[in-house]
Structures are given as C-alpha cells and as structure tokens.
Amino acid sequence: MKNESQLKSSKRGVLLRLAIFMALMISAFIIPSSALADFGYTEDSTNYTIDTGANLVFKVKRSNGDISSLIYNGTDYNGYTNKNSHVETGLGQSDVTISQPSSSVIMVKVVYGTLEQYYVARKGENNIYMFRYIADDSVTVTRYIVRLKPSLFPVLNTSNSWYSSYSTLEAKDIFTDTSTGYTYSKHYSDTRVMDYNYTGISNGNVGAYIVRSNHEKASGGPFYRSLIRDNTDVAVNLYEILYYGMAQTDVKRYGLQGPYVLAFTDGGEPSSKLYTGNLKTDWIDSLGIHGWVGSSGRGRVAGVGIKNMKSDYEYVVGFSNDEAQYWTKASDSNGYFSCTNMLPGTYTMTIYKNELAVYTTDVTVTAGGTKILNSITITDDPSDNDVTWRIGDWDGTPLEFKNGSLMTKMHPADSRVESWKGNYIVGTSDASSFPCYIFKDVNNGLIVYFRLNSEQAAKDHTLRIGITGSYIGGRIQPSVNSWTSKLPSASNQPGTRLMTIGTYRGNNYAYSFTVPASAFNTNTRDWNQLKLNVISGSNGSDYLSPAVSIDCIELE
Structure with missing residues (x-):
C-alpha cells in the first residue's frame, strides 16, 4: 500500500497533468491579439x-x-x-x-x-x-x-x-x-x-x-x-x-x-x-470609384527589339500624352520591351538612352489589345557623329562630369563638393575634371584647350553644346580664340529653381555653332582656346545666378 506521502505526490502529479491539459486546451482556442479586433x-x-x-x-x-x-x-x-x-x-x-x-x-x-x-x-x-x-x-x-x-x-x-x-x-x-x-x-x-x-x-x-x-x-x-x-x-x-x-x-x-x-x-x-x-x-472594379478603369479596359504595347543600342547605357521606353504617362525598361540584350495596363489612346513613344531621347514615334493603344512593334533602329543618337573631340557623352545627364553624381543629394555650396573651377585640356583631361554646372556668378568663362592639325584647322567646324537644363534663361555664348558666336536664344526650360533643388533635369537641348576656319590657330603647336560664357537677360547671384547643366560638348 502507498503511504500518505506517496498518495500526496501522486495527487499532485494528477493535478499537474490536469493543469497542463487544461492549459493546452485553452491555448488551442485563444485568438491571437492581432485578430481580436472586429473589422x-x-x-x-x-x-x-x-x-x-x-x-x-x-x-x-x-x-x-x-x-x-x-x-x-x-x-x-x-x-x-x-x-x-x-x-x-x-x-x-x-x-x-x-x-x-x-x-x-x-x-x-x-x-x-x-x-x-x-x-x-x-x-x-x-x-x-x-x-x-x-x-x-x-x-x-x-x-x-x-x-x-x-x-x-x-x-x-x-x-x-x-x-x-x-x-x-x-x-x-x-x-x-x-x-x-x-x-x-x-x-x-x-x-x-x-x-x-x-x-x-x-x-x-x-x-x-x-x-x-x-x-x-x-x-x-x-x-x-x-x-x-x-x-x-x-x-x-x-x-x-x-x-x-x-x-x-x-x-x-x-x-x-x-x-x-x-x-x-x-x-x-x-x-x-x-x-x-x-x-x-x-x-x-466594383467600388464605384470615379474614373477607375479596370484591367479589361486597358491595353499593352510590346516591342520586338531595339537596334543600335550602346553598351553600358540603360534604355527606357516612355509613353505620354495629355491624359496619361507610362514607361518601361528595355532588355539590355536585345531591346525587347513591354508596357502593360495602359489607358486607350494615342501616345508619343520615346526611347531614351539613359535620359536622352534618341527615337520617337506615335503608337495607339486599344482596350484589351496588344500593339506589337517590329524591331526599331535608333538613328538619332548624336554619339554616332564623327567628331574631332568630345567631352562627356550624349546621355541626357551630367553625371560623368565633376560633381555630377553629388547634385541630386546636396546643394552646390556643400563642403563635400569639389571646386567649381576647372579648365579642360583635350587629350589630357577627362570628363570628371570638368564641372557639371556652369554658373554665371561662380565659374563662368571655363576654357577648353585643344589643338588641330593643319587639315583640321583649314576647315569650318560645328561646335555642339548639349545641356540637360538651365536656370533663368542661362545659355552659353562660346568664343574660340578671337572669334565669338552670335547671341544664342534661350531654350525652353522650367521657370523655377533647378540646379539647387536636387535635379539637373529640365529640357535636354543641343546648341550648334559654326566655327569658321579663320577662328583657329594655323600653327598646329599652338593651343586653341574655347571659352564658355553663360549669358542671360535675367539676373541672379551666386548659385542662383543664370546657369546651365552640361550633357556633352563636342567639335565635329
């Protein structure tokens, strides 16, 4: 027979097992606190x-x-x-x-x-x-x-x-x-x-x-x-x-x-x-939200591919009209692209090399339909031009230039920014030494030094200056040695601050100037000097003075 101590121990064991059983049963029915709320x-x-x-x-x-x-x-x-x-x-x-x-x-x-x-x-x-x-x-x-x-x-x-x-x-x-x-x-x-x-x-x-x-x-x-x-x-x-x-x-x-x-x-x-x-x-679809268009009322555009893409550049295909805008990335390998869930309508389709428009056409989207485009060949990339020299490349951004990678996250006066001065020697300098922005009050009159051989110096040349945007009418009036261009017109740009608010993007624009052969030095050992002066009919000071953001500079 069990003694009293054994009986008490056995009873405690039964009670403990019963308590564990009840706890398990209760926990099975407990609703997590996150689900206690009533919708x-x-x-x-x-x-x-x-x-x-x-x-x-x-x-x-x-x-x-x-x-x-x-x-x-x-x-x-x-x-x-x-x-x-x-x-x-x-x-x-x-x-x-x-x-x-x-x-x-x-x-x-x-x-x-x-x-x-x-x-x-x-x-x-x-x-x-x-x-x-x-x-x-x-x-x-x-x-x-x-x-x-x-x-x-x-x-x-x-x-x-x-x-x-x-x-x-x-x-x-x-x-x-x-x-x-x-x-x-x-x-x-x-x-x-x-x-x-x-x-x-x-x-x-x-x-x-x-x-x-x-x-x-x-x-x-x-x-x-x-x-x-x-x-x-x-x-x-x-x-x-x-x-x-x-x-x-x-x-x-x-x-x-x-x-x-x-x-x-x-x-x-x-x-x-x-x-x-x-x-x-x-x-x-069933909520009755004003203007809602479900997937059945939308269409798609797909492109088989894009030819003449440049390696190391991202290509984006954008669609826009006054009613809507869309975009999609093109495949790096063959340029295939597909843009879905678009409202019906006719759009301007633009292919961008990085951020530079290099091809445009119109496409029409229908509800429930897919517009298939045959392979597209890019013919409007200015990088395809034969040039005597080029600073940077045509991609719609100033990112390859000095301070270019900083200007989307800080003010031009930031202490981490390199000096806005910096002339350029063709054949010696690289784009990272040339400032991405030229401000009339800060670093105006930057100089590009270059030499031409006798055959090159005997010809007229086209000077092209690409900008990604400008502030208060800023544009460059170039001079080569003693020759100065006519006054260029201002490009169409936003009327607000630009370079100081974390963006370089206005409207990409390229200025072309015909530089006569008489402007160049005939002695091939002498340096020619291209001087870049920002002009404007508007006034401002320091980093809010008239300015331009550089995309590319080249002498064709």
Whole structure:
C-alpha cells in the first residue's frame, strides 16, 4: 500500500497533468491579439473610425477628410503640431461619407469641389489604399502628405533628414549644418520616380510607408525627381506627388490617380505585392470609384527589339500624352520591351538612352489589345557623329562630369563638393575634371584647350553644346580664340529653381555653332582656346545666378 506521502505526490502529479491539459486546451482556442479586433467602422460627430481587423485603426475627419489618427498596435503615429495627414496642406469644408461596399471593404469618400479623395480599407490588412480624382484646375493640389510624430522615429542620416537647429541656406527649404558644411533638403531625395517603389521610415519595430502609384496621371515622366520624404526632429513627412511645380517640364494631367498605399509594418519593408505592377486590382472594379478603369479596359504595347543600342547605357521606353504617362525598361540584350495596363489612346513613344531621347514615334493603344512593334533602329543618337573631340557623352545627364553624381543629394555650396573651377585640356583631361554646372556668378568663362592639325584647322567646324537644363534663361555664348558666336536664344526650360533643388533635369537641348576656319590657330603647336560664357537677360547671384547643366560638348 502507498503511504500518505506517496498518495500526496501522486495527487499532485494528477493535478499537474490536469493543469497542463487544461492549459493546452485553452491555448488551442485563444485568438491571437492581432485578430481580436472586429473589422468595421463607427462614427461620431467628429470622425469616422475604421478598424481594419488587423493592427491598424484610423480616423477620418468628417469636416474636411483629414486623417486625424493612425493607431498601429495601440500607438497613434499621426500628426505633429496640430497637423494631420491630408491632401496638400488640408482641404476646407468637404462632403465626407463612408460606406461598406462588401463584407471585406470599407471606403471613405471626400468631395471638395471638383476633387474626390478616397480612403479604402481591406479586412485584415494594415494598409490604407488611397485614390485621388481631379477634374480640372479649380482645385490646385499637388500631393498627399502623411504626417507622422517625429518623436516615434529616428532622424535618419540621409540628405533629406536634418535637425531643426541647422541654418537656412536657401529659400526656406534648404539647410546647412554649419559645423560640417553639409546641406540638407526635402528636395534631396536622390531618386527618380522610376527607381523607387515606396518611401517611408522605420524605428526598427514599426515602419510606415507610402507605396507609390503608377503615376499615370502624374507629371514629369520616369526621370522626374521630387520630394518623397523629409524627416527631422520636429516633423516626419511622406509624400505622394501627383504634380509638383518645381523643375516641371510636363503637362498637368487630370482624372483618377491611384491606388497609392499607406502601409504599416512591424519594422520591415512593405510587401512587394503592393508595388505598382504587382498589385492585384480586380477587387477595386466594383467600388464605384470615379474614373477607375479596370484591367479589361486597358491595353499593352510590346516591342520586338531595339537596334543600335550602346553598351553600358540603360534604355527606357516612355509613353505620354495629355491624359496619361507610362514607361518601361528595355532588355539590355536585345531591346525587347513591354508596357502593360495602359489607358486607350494615342501616345508619343520615346526611347531614351539613359535620359536622352534618341527615337520617337506615335503608337495607339486599344482596350484589351496588344500593339506589337517590329524591331526599331535608333538613328538619332548624336554619339554616332564623327567628331574631332568630345567631352562627356550624349546621355541626357551630367553625371560623368565633376560633381555630377553629388547634385541630386546636396546643394552646390556643400563642403563635400569639389571646386567649381576647372579648365579642360583635350587629350589630357577627362570628363570628371570638368564641372557639371556652369554658373554665371561662380565659374563662368571655363576654357577648353585643344589643338588641330593643319587639315583640321583649314576647315569650318560645328561646335555642339548639349545641356540637360538651365536656370533663368542661362545659355552659353562660346568664343574660340578671337572669334565669338552670335547671341544664342534661350531654350525652353522650367521657370523655377533647378540646379539647387536636387535635379539637373529640365529640357535636354543641343546648341550648334559654326566655327569658321579663320577662328583657329594655323600653327598646329599652338593651343586653341574655347571659352564658355553663360549669358542671360535675367539676373541672379551666386548659385542662383543664370546657369546651365552640361550633357556633352563636342567639335565635329
């Protein structure tokens, strides 16, 4: 027989096993905390509150359509200094309504004049899908701004992140750390539209991101650079830019843009399933969003290939008209390209060597159809010209020149920038020693030294100067020895700042000058001097003086 001690031990064992069994049974029925929330919405006199049924609960103000709260895992990340997330700097009194089109979708519609803004939540997702319909220019808005509490995120070590203690360098949007001479601005994203899928910020445990839309109703094309994020100790802003007036060369387009997605994560990157081109959109077809065109109402263009491509250059195929814009990369090996999900219409198709247009034609897209293009031969690449000498190459960028790779992420006055002076000796110098920009007040009168043999010196030559953009009418009037060209006309360029806001891209333009044989030295041992002077009918000072951005200089 068991003694009393053994009986107590046996009883404790049974109770322990029973406790473990009950714990296992209970745990089998416990619902994870992230799934406890109920998908749905409530309303009061001030806000609509939408629970996504995941970890995100957000509020939309009934008066003006602002997002007034973004609660993720119990913490509100929205806003700073009484500012919310909203269209531009906020709409006025609007008609704001909410609906539940299906058991898995909640939609808020904001109507402000001829503008419509939509917020859409899907059950079980930590995402807000946004759409914007603009009928005309009676409502002049250009962007959506997600404003986040800066105390919850770090100030990042990037060119568009800085501290409020830094000094103002230019306008009210470019700053400098006087201890280092480094410069910072919301403009310095260092990113073309075609090169990013999302922008955002993470503190390691929570990430907030805007996954950009396809930009079909935006402006600027694939190479456009604009503000996409800025991050300081007093403000964190994420942007979806639809039309921005700075350095703009494109038309303003109207209609529906979206979806762009505000996505919250547990610190990591947003899902690639949200990227434009990857996102499945058939669920949007039945929501009744103004201007929405599903995949069945769209078409495609495909090219068999491109001939006369140059190695080491990327080729991009762009499509644009006044209604929409698209782009796609061509295959490095044979130039095959395919552009999908396009609205019906006739487009100007442009093939770019890097960022220089080297071929254009018109193509027509039909709903549900595919336009097949036979192999295309590029015939308009100026790099194919026979030349006496050439500085740089024709690619629509100044990146190969001195400071060229820095100018998308800092101001020309930054301490990391090399001297803007620097003459050039043909046959000795390389492009990296020649400044990418010429400012009238900073480094005007740069000289290119070159020699010609007797046969070359006896002929007229064509001097070609390619620019990627200019500021306040800046253009180059060249002189060779004692000869000076006639006054060139200003090219068509944006009317805003250019070289100081992180972009070199205006409208690519090439000036041609006939230099007579009489201008050249007859003694082949003597150096000829090509002097490059920026002229303009407008005035400015220092880095805001008339200026040009160099693409290529050659003597044919």
